[in-house]
Amino acid sequence: MSDAPALILPEKTRSIGNDLRRILGLDKVKDDFPTITAYSVDASIYKVVPKAVVTAETEEDIAATVAYAVAAGVPITPRAAGTNLTGSAVGEGIILDCGRMNRILELNVAERWVRVQPGLHLTEFNKKLEPHGLMYGPDPSSRDMCKLGGMLANNSAGPHTLRYGSVKDNVHAIRIHLTTGAWLAAEVLADGDPATSALLAAHPPLAETLALVRKHADLIRSRKPKVSKNSTGYNLFGLVDGLDQGVVDLPKLFVGSEGTLGVISEATLKLVEKPTATATALIHFRHLEDIGQAVFDLLPLTPMALEVMDANTLNLIGRAAHGVPADAAATLLAEFDGSRGFSIAEILERVKAICRKYRLCQDPTIAVEKAHQEQLWKARNALYPTLYRYDARKKPINYVDDVVVPADRIAELVQYLSSFFKHQDVNVAIFGHIGNGNAHIVPLLDVSDRHDFEAMVAGYHEIHQTVVTRFGGSICGEHGDGRVRAEFVPKYFGEELYALFKQVKAAFDPRSVLNPGVKISTTPFTEHIDYVRLSKPCATCGKCNSVLPYGLPGRRGCVGSHHEEAGRASQQAGRGHLRLAGKAVALRAVPQAHGPHAGALGSSAAAPGYGTGTGSAPAAARADGEAARGHGPAQARPAAVARAVRGVDGRARMPGAGGLLSRLRGQLLPGWRGRGGDRRAEEERH
Ligand SMILES: Cc1cc2nc3c(=O)[nH]c(=O)nc-3n(C[C@H](O)[C@H](O)[C@H](O)COP(=O)(O)OP(=O)(O)OC[C@H]3O[C@@H](n4cnc5c(N)ncnc54)[C@H](O)[C@@H]3O)c2cc1C
Ligand code: SF4
Numbered sequence: 001m002s003d004a005p006a007l008i009l010p011e012k013t014r015s016i017g018n019d020l021r022r023i024l025g026l027d028k029v030k031d032d033f034p035t036i037t038a039y040s041v042d043a044s045i046y047k048v049v050p051k052a053v054v055t056a057e058t059e060e061d062i063a064a065t066v067a068y069a070v071a072a073g074v075p076i077t078p079r080a081a082g083t084n085l086t087g088s089a090v091g092e093g094i095i096l097d098c099g100r101m102n103r104i105l106e107l108n109v110a111e112r113w114v115r116v117q118p119g120l121h122l123t124e125f126n127k128k129l130e131p132h133g134l135m136y137g138p139d140p141s142s143r144d145m146c147k148l149g150g151m152l153a154n155n156s157a158g159p160h161t162l163r164y165g166s167v168k169d170n171v172h173a174i175r176i177h178l179t180t181g182a183w184l185a186a187e188v189l190a191d192g193d194p195a196t197s198a199l200l201a202a203h204p205p206l207a208e209t210l211a212l213v214r215k216h217a218d219l220i221r222s223r224k225p226k227v228s229k230n231s232t233g234y235n236l237f238g239l240v241d242g243l244d245q246g247v248v249d250l251p252k253l254f255v256g257s258e259g260t261l262g263v264i265s266e267a268t269l270k271l272v273e274k275p276t277a278t279a280t281a282l283i284h285f286r287h288l289e290d291i292g293q294a295v296f297d298l299l300p301l302t303p304m305a306l307e308v309m310d311a312n313t314l315n316l317i318g319r320a321a322h323g324v325p326a327d328a329a330a331t332l333l334a335e336f337d338g339s340r341g342f343s344i345a346e347i348l349e350r351v352k353a354i355c356r357k358y359r360l361c362q363d364p365t366i367a368v369e370k371a372h373q374e375q376l377w378k379a380r381n382a383l384y385p386t387l388y389r390y391d392a393r394k395k396p397i398n399y400v401d402d403v404v405v406p407a408d409r410i411a412e413l414v415q416y417l418s419s420f421f422k423h424q425d426v427n428v429a430i431f432g433h434i435g436n437g438n439a440h441i442v443p444l445l446d447v448s449d450r451h452d453f454e455a456m457v458a459g460y461h462e463i464h465q466t467v468v469t470r471f472g473g474s475i476c477g478e479h480g481d482g483r484v485r486a487e488f489v490p491k492y493f494g495e496e497l498y499a500l501f502k503q504v505k506a507a508f509d510p511r512s513v514l515n516p517g518v519k520i521s522t523t524p525f526t527e528h529i530d531y532v533r534l535s536k537p538c539a540t541c542g543k544c545n546s547v548l549p550y551g552l553p554g555r556r557g558c559v560g561s562h563h564e565e566a567g568r569a570s571q572q573a574g575r576g577h578l579r580l581a582g583k584a585v586a587l588r589a590v591p592q593a594h595g596p597h598a599g600a601l602g603s604s605a606a607a608p609g610y611g612t613g614t615g616s617a618p619a620a621a622r623a624d625g626e627a628a629r630g631h632g633p634a635q636a637r638p639a640a641v642a643r644a645v646r647g648v649d650g651r652a653r654m655p656g657a658g659g660l661l662s663r664l665r666g667q668l669l670p671g672w673r674g675r676g677g678d679r680r681a682e683e684e685r686h
Contacts, residue, residue: 016074016094017052023064028055039079039095043142045397045447046087046483047530048517050077053095059265062177065096066263069513070179077515078259080118080150083142085398086482087528088258088518089150096263098149104128105266112271113172118149118264134271137164140478141381152267155231155256157478159305159335159380162435164272166229166478168238168255175266176254178205179509184262186250188242196248205507210248212507213239216500223497225474227404228436231256232476232485233493233519234501253504258480259515261508275337278304279344280373281351284328284361291330292411295434297354299407301347302340306435307333307380310414313429316444317386322379325361330414332434333380335373344368380431387429387442394427394444395534399456399484399525400463405473407437413471417441420463424455438477448531460525464488483528486521 017031030036031052040049051074054065069076077091080099089095102119109132116125122143126135139158140146146156152174157166164170173187184203189196200207213220217240224237238252254261285291288310295306309317309331314324324331334351338344348366355364367373387396405413414430421428421443432439443459445452467473468491475492476485490498505512505520517523 016072019072020052020054020065020068020094023068024054024061028057028061029053030055039082039097040090041530041533042079042082042084042087042089044085044087044090044482044484045399045530045534046090046528047533048087048090048092048528050091050095051093053097055097055100057100059177059183062096062098062263062265063181063183065094066177066179067181069094070181070511073511073513075513075516076263077518078149078153078263080147080153081121081142081145082150083146084150084154084482085401085479086484086518088154088480088482088515090528091515091517093513098263098265099147101265102147107132109134112273113268114271115266115268116148117266118147118152120148122146122148122151129271130274133274133276135274136269137161137170137272138167141384148267148269149264152255152264153258154480155235155478157229157231157433157436157438159307159433161229161433161478162306163302163304166231168235168252170270170272171251171255172268172270174251174254174264174268176262176264178203178262179511179514180205183265184250186254188251189248191243191246191248206250208507209253209504210239212500212503214243216497217243219496220500223493225404226472227406227474227477229404229433229438229477230474231402231478232474232481233489233497234261234504236497236500236504256480258482258519260505260519261514263514273339275304275339277344277368278335278337278373279348280367280376281332281334281336281348282365282367282376283332283334283355284325285330285332286327286359286361288329288414289411290358291332291414291434292408294332294354294358295410296408297357298334298351299435301336301342301350303334303336303435305333305335306433308410308431308434309333309380309383310418310430312418312427313383313431316390316427316429317379317383324379328361330411331379333376383429383431384442387444391427391444393446393449393535394452395446396429396442397445397447397456397534398442398479399460400441400443402476402479403439403441403463403467403473404477405437405439405467405471407435409471410434410437410439413439413467413473416466416470417463420459424459426452426455426459433477436477437473447529447534457526460488464492468492481519483517483521483523484525486517486519486523487525489519490522 017029020029029052035053036050039053040047054061056062056065066076068074075091075093076096077089077093078096078098079089080097082089098117099119101117102121103117104114104120104125105117106115107129108114112134114129122136122139125148126143129135137160138151138156139160140151140156141158143158150156151167152171155166155168173185176184176186178184180203182203184199184206189199200210213236220236220240224240225232230237235252235256238249242249242252254264283294285294291308298306311329314322314328314331319326319328336342336344336347336351338347342350351364351366365376367376384396390396403413417428417430417439426443426445428441428443430439430441441463443456445456447453447456464475467475475488481489489501493501501520508514517528
């Protein structure tokens with residue numbers, strides 16, 4: 001199968017938007033400069049400008065867009081919130097934004113499952129489940145921004161994966177549209193059952209894949225990663241495991257396939273009981289090498305989460321700001337509930353006893369109250385944005401960000417990495433889900449600088465190779481392959497298994513239109529790096545995009561360059577008017593990518609919820625107006641006012657905008673806490 005993306009001929013380039021408008025209508029297709037600029041980036045290091053953006057509202061929209069892409073040979077990239085760190089939601093053809101398909105379709109509390117659309121934000125979803133005492137187990141740190149479609153396609157995970165597993169362990173079924181034009185209900189089916197045979201007969205790509213998996217089951221078993229998490233390659237391992245147990249476990253194939261095998265329109269998810277009481281322990285170790293044994297001692301207490309931050313990460317986030325002792329070599333954050341045979345009180349006694357065995361900087365800090373627990377989690381949750389703000393030139397660059405090793409070797413891994421980066425003269429943060437042996441490695445680099453660029457390329461190959469050969473680990477635990485790891489996938493799995501992956505891809509996507517360049521691609525990871533954006537103060541960590549429109553100062557001095565760029569372009573995009581303090585002021589039109597309830601970059605504007613239906617860009621602008629008058633959703637108000645400030649000023653940014661913004665907020669939003677309060681609110685959010 002050719003690795004080359006589908007060909008976009010010049011005449012097609014000009015007509016893609018027009019063709020799609022004829023098929024889908026005017027409202028759902030955009031190819032204006034601000035829109036394609038906003039959708040040209042995600043939270044990765046890459047930039048790829050698409051030809052058109054489709055905002056799908058129905059399954060018919062998905063089917064029609066895929067049919068057009070297949071017939072015309074145009075690449076198509078499904079997209080949710082755009083918070084992936086790998087470049088998997090940017091593409092050169094059509095971006096298919098499913099963010100407006102954001103409803104809970106069916107909830108069964110007694111049996112603990114839910115049928116959802118892909119555009120739901122995880123946090124909003126969990127808020128809907130809370131009154132029923134339920135929640136979704138996998139919890140990426142990007143939970144406030146990311147959406148279920150992206151989580152499914154990336155097999156996302158998070159701190160609580162230690163207890164609940166990753167997305168692949170929490171899915172009953174997926175409804176997915178294939179390039180054949182068919183909809184597939186991918187469920188767990190009995191092997192050999194007539195219904196299973198009928199399904200395979202109806203879907204030749206599936207039948208071909210299953211035949212390949214049966215034929216090469218021994219090869220697949222022999223190459224299965226031997227660590228507790230893996231999100232690299234296609235999960236043929238899950239299919240083989242299923243067949244060994246007499247089932248055809250179809251969701252395993254599609255979860256983690258990163259939009260390269262089909263487009264998801266629905267999923268039936270397993271839910272878990274939300275713990276009624278939890279306890280958090282923050283433990284500062286004086287010696288890194290003690291961490292491995294301490295984790296080994298704590299695991300029998302069945303923690304819900306075990307997170308680690310290394311010494312340099314603690315330096316980078318600021319020890320004083322987070323009360324971290326100066327002599328801490330590593331910090332462990334452990335969370336427990338009382339659901340697995342031990343009461344919380346018993347667990348805490350045991351935690352204290354375990355801690356006495358080690359050389360700690362001080363007694364562990366224990367929190368049982370929610371506010372205190374959140375305080376202990378604050379440093380961990382604020383990590384990414386803090387790193388983005390650390391240095392004006394050197395940015396956190398995700399290229400070896402997600403390795404997994406056996407949990408008891410994580411201290412050894414941190415020691416190896418610390419000395420590797422010291423030798424390279426590169427500042428690095430190492431943190432992650434230590435209970436799963438999953439380390440996030442985030443070096444701070446200026447990729448436009450020759451030394452840093454060469455350090456990145458050398459580190460990419462050497463660290464991945466070392467993780468595989470010395471530690472027997474995986475190159476990816478939860479973030480996906482995307483564009484960044486695709487180059488290393490054949491090296492990790494070997495050519496034989498990689499050839500199978502390519503056959504699976506070819507079976508489902510013979511014209512290579514589904515997200516080319518992602519997962520199955522030999523394009524070097526250095527292609528499409530967005531050097532311009534990475535040299536600016538904001539590198540689109542995605543954290544603030546849900547509350548601030550582009551072109552405005554971001555958090556604590558962060559200026560969203562992606563916002564700026566699209567914002568400048570959008571000045572020609574049209575203006576509305578909003579009455580402020582009795583005066584009409586210009587209100588910039590709100591591109592659909594940045595509505596008040598938008599998640600990170602390029603997500604849709606509609607508010608998620610039961611049967612809320614779909615939103616539209618003009619509707620979003622109206623909602624802002626309402627919000628500014630005090631009638632709209634609370635979340636929308638700062639964004640609406642901020643847009644109004646921009647309208648008064650007429651520029652993308654202006655000196656002192658923060659003060660004016662603050663005053664306007666004070667006038668329009670009774671109870672607004674002013675600049676200090678604003679900052680406090682931001683800190684709480686981080
Ligand atoms: C600050 C920060 C912290 C993060 N922390 C974590 C973490 O703790 N754990 C973790 O796992 N990840 C983490 N991530 C990465 C990212 O947030 C997750 O992978 C997230 O689940 C992606 O969701 P999204 O909605 O942004 O998807 P997108 O980025 O929009 O898309 C991700 C992939 O899904 C595909 N896709 C989207 N919708 C569909 C669909 N309907 N059908 C088929 N394919 C589709 C896209 O093509 C793409 O390949 C973090 C990112 C940031 C910026
Ligand atoms: S402006 Fe927002 S998106 Fe950009 S780095 Fe700062 S917090 Fe992240």
